[in-house]
Amino acid sequence: MPELPEVETIRKTLWPAVTGRTILQAEASANEVMSVEDCEQLIGKTVTDIRRRGKYLLFLLQEGNRPSLWLLVHLRMTGRLLIHRFEDPLPKHTHVRLVLQSVDLQRTLLIFQDTRRFGRMWLRRVSDSSQLPTDMDKLGPEPVDPPLAKETLKKQLKKHPALTLKAALLNQSVIAGIGNIYADEILYAAGLPPQQRAGTLGDNQISQLATAIPQVLQQAIAECGTTLRNYVDGWSREGRFQNCLNVYGRAGLPCRHCGQTLLKTRLAGRTTTWCPSCQPRHSEARQTDS
DNA sequence: ACCTACCTGTTT
């Protein structure tokens, strides 16, 4: 489900509701999404910050007056982190329930809900709170903040010249945070065909891609993400970027720019949609305008 | 560099 814009939206919406609060109670159903052992360790800790790296959320937890643990969360396809009223019944597929208490003694729940149970939560000890856990080391550069530099992209693509552009964008070690929706939208915005090999890009094409990546992701963040079926933010609100999609989910429909029928294929194991005329196979030419 | 598995729910 959630890619970088959705995870970032969740981070921003949870921040004011969660930071500064202490975990009074913590329960994990079975050992699936989170080990019961890890879950018990959360009790008594105070959340002091929420960060994001790629599609991971990182909760910085303080014990006494110094940072002690990172709570790492990956939502995978259908995971949700939701603020929930203490007294309300829990939604189906709630796997972790945290009772948060603020200085005013008001209690709120932060719950992890996930129909498909692919998502995970786990702990890492904090060595230095300015340093993210080593789990994050293999992720590629952050594309939005700061905006991906052309030279960085060039260097990253050079590591995997044989990958199709679609596969390269989906590879979290090339760039962190892009998934199936935004890979297709980015390639459309860059005017590049998804089946082109990363090693065959000319300098202009790398520039187009380097521009499109932060541009598309930033706009999606501004629209609070894409809600197709499952995604909602920390307050259960839907995103709006589904109204801005140019290609994802639109195979068989006319391209919004040129009217050509959008095509669908399978690349890197994922459904891929593109416009054969705005994303031409061989040409160096950028799509000119409307 | 690809495939399959992991799950449940929805759509064809």
Place this chain on the structure above:
DNA sequence: AAACAGGTAGGT
């Protein structure tokens, strides 16, 4: 009944 879904770990 079968295909498909926003992701990725782990196998080959």
